[in-house]
Amino acid sequence: MILQTKKNKVCYLDYNATTPIPDVVLEAMLPFLRSSYGNPSSLYTLGKDARRAIRQAREQVAEGLRAESREIIFTSGGTESNNFAFKSALELRPHQKTIVISAIEHSSVLNVAKQYAAKGYQVRHIPVNQEGRLDLKELETHLTKDVALLSIMWANNETGVIFPIKQIAEIAKSKKILFHVDAIQVIGKLEIDLSEIPIDFLSMAAHKFYGPKGVGVLFVRQGLKVPAFLYGGHQEHNRRGGTENVAGIVGLANAFTWVQIESKRKKKFISELRDLLESKIEKVISGSRINGKNAERVFNTTNITIPDARAEVLLPLLDERGICASSGSACLTGGIDPSHVLLAMGRSRLEALSSVRFSLGLLTTSDDVEYVIETLPVIVRQIRQHHSEGKVHAH
Numbered sequence: 001m002i003l004q005t006k007k008n009k010v011c012y013l014d015y016n017a018t019t020p021i022p023d024v025v026l027e028a029m030l031p032f033l034r035s036s037y038g039n040p041s042s043l044y045t046l047g048k049d050a051r052r053a054i055r056q057a058r059e060q061v062a063e064g065l066r067a068e069s070r071e072i073i074f075t076s077g078g079t080e081s082n083n084f085a086f087k088s089a090l091e092l093r094p095h096q097k098t099i100v101i102s103a104i105e106h107s108s109v110l111n112v113a114k115q116y117a118a119k120g121y122q123v124r125h126i127p128v129n130q131e132g133r134l135d136l137k138e139l140e141t142h143l144t145k146d147v148a149l150l151s152i153m154w155a156n157n158e159t160g161v162i163f164p165i166k167q168i169a170e171i172a173k174s175k176k177i178l179f180h181v182d183a184i185q186v187i188g189k190l191e192i193d194l195s196e197i198p199i200d201f202l203s204m205a206a207h208k209f210y211g212p213k214g215v216g217v218l219f220v221r222q223g224l225k226v227p228a229f230l231y232g233g234h235q236e237h238n239r240r241g242g243t244e245n246v247a248g249i250v251g252l253a254n255a256f257t258w259v260q261i262e263s264k265r266k267k268k269f270i271s272e273l274r275d276l277l278e279s280k281i282e283k284v285i286s287g288s289r290i291n292g293k294n295a296e297r298v299f300n301t302t303n304i305t306i307p308d309a310r311a312e313v314l315l316p317l318l319d320e321r322g323i324c325a326s327s328g329s330a331c332l333t334g335g336i337d338p339s340h341v342l343l344a345m346g347r348s349r350l351e352a353l354s355s356v357r358f359s360l361g362l363l364t365t366s367d368d369v370e371y372v373i374e375t376l377p378v379i380v381r382q383i384r385q386h387h388s389e390g391k392v393h394a395h
Contacts, residue, residue, distance in 0.1 A: 009322035011368045015361030016157050016185060016301060017326055019210045021251065028254040029212065032247035040244050041233065050246045057253035061217060064256055065202075066195040073218045073236045074249050078184040078205030079108040080229075081218040082151075084240075085180040085201035086112050088226035089149040090121075093178060096148035098122045100177075102134060102163070103344040104156055109182055110340075113151070122146075130346045131295040132161035136168065143175045153182040154190065158341045158357055159292035160301025162190070166197050173198040178224075184208050188259030188362075189267075189298040200224060204256075206248065210362070211255030215248030262362050270360050271299035273369045277358060278302050280373045285380050291342060291355065300360040303342075305351050309383045314356060317379045323372055326357050 012020075032053060038046025040054055054074070062069040075081045086109075090099075099113050103125045117123045124142045128134055134152075143150065150172050155162045165181055172179035180201040183192065187209040194202065202219040206212055220226055220239075232241020278290050287307040306314070311327035318325055327339065338352030347355070358372065 009371070011321075011323045011371050013358040013360055013364065013368065013372065014324045014326050015364075016160075016208070016357065016359035018207045018213065019361055020363065021212060021255070022210055022258060024258060025211060025251050025255045029247045029251040032250055036246075040246060041235075050244075053246055053250050054244055057249045060253040061256055064192075064260060065219060066193040067219055068222055070237065071194075071219050071222050073220060073239055074244065074252070075216045075218050075240065076214055076245075077216040078106075078182070078203055078208070081203035081205070081216045082106070082108045082180075082182055083112050084218050084229045085203060085220075086116065086149065086151070087229060088220065088224070089178040089180060089201065090116065091227050092224065093148035096146050098124065098144070098146045098148060100124045100126065100139075100142050100147055100150045102126045102128065102152055104128055104132065104158075104341040105151065105153055106157055106182060106184070109151055109153070121148075128161075128344055132156060132159050132292040132341070132345050133295050134163055134168075136164065136171065139168065140171055143171065143177055147175075147177050149178050149180060151180040151182065153184075154186045155298045155301075156292075156341060157185045158339055159295075159303045159345075160185075160297035160359075161292040161295045162186075162297060165199070169198045185301075186298060187256065188263040189300065194219065206252035206255055209255055209259040212248045212251040215245050215252045217252070259362070266362050267299055270362065270364060273364060273366065274300060274302055274358075274360055277360075277369050277372060278304070281376065284373075284377045291345060291347070300364075301357065302359075303355055303357045305342075305347065305355045306380055307351070307354055308387055309380045310354050311356050312353070313383055314379065317383070318356075318376070321375050321379070323375060326359075327353075327355065 036049045038050045040047055040051040058069045058072045062072050075084060099116060099121055101109055101113055113123045126134060126139050126142060152163055152168055154165050169179055178200045181199050182203050184203055184205045187204055200221045204217040206215045226239060228239050230241045235241055235244055281304060282288050285306055289305045291303040291305060315325060315327060338349050342352035342355055
């Protein structure tokens with residue numbers, strides 16, 4: 001059965017996967033792709049202009065995080081930042097061979113931890129409950145003297161569930177354990193004050209907060225003498241060699257400032273739209289369930305289990321109607337494996353395979369949400385009706 005496409009309609013509700021670049025950010029980037037194209041290491045004016053732009057961007061990001069500019073390292077994105085943090089922490093603590101992470105971390109943390117496990121490190125995965133919450137008392141029991149690094153995401157990319165990072169940071173500090181936070185899903189969604197929270201490493205990715213792809217940040221607490229991650233030139237205070245992505249760095253800094261301003265202005269509206277979407281779907285689609293509903297979540301994210309409507313069937317049919325959603329992490333799309341996040345929360349394999357994530361953004365409108373509320377139940381009903389006959393397909 002082929003569903004009629006609504007021509008020219010694009011209803012983008014996958015902001016946790018990536019975000020569009022607003023005009024103000026693009027305009028800030030363009031000079032460094034055109035006229036101000038100098039290498040920041042060059043001594044003439046073009047180079048000085050590029051170098052000045054990087055310095056200003058670093059100060060801009062540091063100010064927004066309540067950090068020092070020297071604590072900001074520009075990277076190629078979130079995955080590199082997470083890898084950089086692991087390598088740095090483990091080289092700083094060479095005699096401690098245990099890593100602690102949650103069971104629902106992003107693949108860029110899970111897989112780097114797996115690599116270190118292959119090298120002889122012990123990796124402890126802290127479970128979550130059915131709402132996706134961590135038990136801090138259980139976490140603390142795993143933070144023994146042999147732990148070199150604790151790495152916990154601030155908010156889960158699939159469910160939006162927020163972890164109590166300040167409390168966790170205090171626990172780690174009391175035990176003198178290095179603490180890394182994957183903050184990739186919370187920029188523009190939560191206030192971050194690194195002068196108040198004793199985090200040692202923090203990762204960011206520009207494309208998650210309306211900046212360009214291919215650029216990110218690793219915050220490294222002053223006083224930690226981290227080794228170089230990439231060997232080459234003097235860039236990033238000798239910690240990451242290579243000519244800087246000037247346009248990307250400028251875009252990241254401008255997006256970082258923009259998203260904080262716009263988020264304060266639109267947070268209530270987007271939160272209300274998310275809640276409306278959830279309430280309508282729960283009411284109209286029988287058996288639907290909001291994953292992490294009773295936990296504290298970022299305001300834009302909902303993850304919904306819809307029985308008898310597998311995501312691999314549902315998502316292409318939504319796409320035919322112009323609706324962009326996902327079944328979880330964009331980095332894992334393409335496989336048929338169920339979400340490790342939902343499995344860790346106690347969902348069955350079939351439930352995990354029948355779950356979809358909608359993540360709203362600062363450009364989401366009431367019309368977008370109304371369109372999903374109108375369209376989704378129709379598609380689900382048709383999938384269920386034709387499920388046993390195998391007639392549901394997408395072009």
